[in-house]
Every structure is written in structure tokens, then in C-alpha cells.
Amino acid sequence: MSETIVVIGAGVIGLSTALDIQQHLRRSQSILLVAREFPSDTSINYASPWAGAHYRPVPGSSPQALREANQAQRTYEFLKRVAADEPAAGIRFIQGVEHLEAPPPEYLDRESVRNVYPHLDGFRALAPHEAPAGVKWGVQYGTYVVNSPVYCAYMLRKFILNGGSTRQYTLAHVNEAFSLTANVKTVVNCSGTGFDDPQSFIIRGQTCLIRNPCSATITRQNSDGSWSFCIPRPLDGGTIIGGTKQPHDWDPNPSLETRSRLLANAAKWFPFTPESGGKFDVIRDIVGRRPAREGGMRIEAEKVAENRYVVHGYGAGGRGFEISRGVAEDISALMLEKGLLQAKASL
């Protein structure tokens, strides 16, 4: 009898996971992707289209940091192939630069840095004379930038072309997904914040999308602990100027004062082309909610009844794009381990 796997969520995590699962389907299995929002929709609670997005490693040696570092490395290698093979996917490799004025302890710990940076193409520390005034720690490397709405739309197209089905629907409970169609044994929960998980919380982010082009993605940590960054979006998608990280802040409105501060810092720190004459051509303010979780993502297979599993994959916080492919592979591996998929590709 044919079986349907339901994947909840059409953000970067749900789409990446659905595509990976498609590589392991048995002939009798198909996938239904169910989501409240799809890439053509906008909502403050749908994080993916608002992401910058770039890859900037996060040094550390906690279990979460090491797990994410591993997922990020696999995603980096995967996106290199996507950028080379499919330019319309909205991924481009460019130079990444980091300038920190007051580096936190993990940046000064050699092992924490070694855990996350050396795999990057051309990675090197900046000599003191190469760093701008006030910068105590600087590095440069090859990294990628993502036009996040374009990349999500590309993945959705690919999923459908591979035979996947979609349904726009808001679930009241994760278990409702078992009743959406006949014979559902596995539900994959990539809903961003999960369903009533007390460990989940949101991190508000405000950025500004401008037309001015920029050739590198630069991140600067200011002496007051705030961060400034510029992220050029591929395919003429403008440049994202960021940004704030405000845990538990539910304000849906952009703050004009924040916009002015972000742009003033960008004018000071980032090398925009001389044609801009120091002026920014603002397209829009962006406010989004990063779906975070204490301790990091929940990637876990939960047996909810005889022959029924919910496989969780939510809580990516501020790193959903950077770790997306690694997370998708980890979810598929968990499903293979539980016998919910087959090891050999059948496509």
C-alpha cells in the first residue's frame, strides 16, 4: 500500500529536508509538503525569506557549536556545487571579511577557532597592519551569499519537479498531520519554532535592504558589542545591511532609529562604490523572527504511536541557511536508521 511522508514547513529547513528525503524514497512512498507559508508568501513568522543570508562561522567548543560546525561544513561543500551547477539558485561565492573590535573569549581560543574556520577556502588571519583602526581580530576567507527568497523558490520548484506534492494548510497540532491524507506513518516537523516547545523562543532581527551593490560580505563587531554587516544578494537582489539580534522581542515594526544606526555604521565601515556618493538607496526595512531554541536545534525521532513517528527538525535560530544541508542529511540519516526510508536511491 502506498505511504505518504508529510513534511511540515516550507522554510529553508523543510525544503532542504524534503529534497534530501526524495533521494531515499521507496517506490511505494511519496512526500506531501504542508505549510502555512510558502516561498511566495511573506509573514514576520516565516523566517527564511528575510535572511541575509551569508555564512559566517561561529567559534566555540560546546556540543551545539561542534554539531553546527559539522553541519555548516557539509552545507558549504554542497552549496559550492549548487553555485557552480545552477546559478539561478541564487547562491554566489565571494570574499568574506570579519573585523572585531572587542573579540569575545571564544575568538581568542585557538581550538574554538580551529573548530570552525580552517575548512574555508583561502582562510587567513589578517595581520595587524591589514586591519582597520580599532580592530583587534580580523580574518578573511571565501564564503557564500544567498538570495534567500530565490533559493527557497528554487528548492520548491525542484521538489515539485521531483514528484513532490504541496498543500497550504495551518496545522493546530503536529499530530494533525497524520490525518491529512491516507496512510501517513512519518511526519517531519520542520515548522521553525515547533509546536508549543517550551525551549523555543524567537530572536527578532531588523535589517535594511538597499540597492547599492557591494562586492564582499563584511561583518564588523563594534566596541559596544553590536554587529554591523553587509550581505550582497546574488542576481541583483540588492544588499542587506544589518543587523539586530533581539531575543524575545515581539515588536513587528521596524524602528527608524535602528535603520539610521545600521546605515550610519555601514557608511563608516563598508566600501560601497564611489558612485553612491555616501548615500543609500533604501528598498525596504526588514523585520523577521529567527526560530531559536535553547540548546540548539531539535533533531530527534519521536515514536508517537505504534508505527508512527514524528521526526523533529526545528529551532535553527540565526543559522538556518548555513546549516541547512547538514541538518537535512542528519534528518534523513535518522529516518534511515529507524527504517522509515530506504538506503539506496530510487530516483
Ligand SMILES: Cc1cc2nc3c(=O)[nH]c(=O)nc-3n(C[C@H](O)[C@H](O)[C@H](O)COP(=O)(O)OP(=O)(O)OC[C@H]3O[C@@H](n4cnc5c(N)ncnc54)[C@H](O)[C@@H]3O)c2cc1C
Ligand atoms: C533578519 C534575519 C537575518 C538572518 N540572516 C541569516 C544568515 O545570514 N544566515 C543564516 O543561515 N540564517 C540567517 N537567518 C536565520 C534564518 O532565516 C532561519 O534560521 C531560517 O529561515 C529558519 O528556517 P526554518 O525552515 O526552520 O523556519 P521558517 O523559515 O520560519 O519556516 C517555517 C515553516 O513552517 C511552517 N509552519 C510553521 N507553523 C506551522 C503550522 N502550525 N502549520 C503549518 N505550517 C507551519 C511555516 O509556514 C514555514 O513554511 C536570518 C534571519 C533573520 C530574521
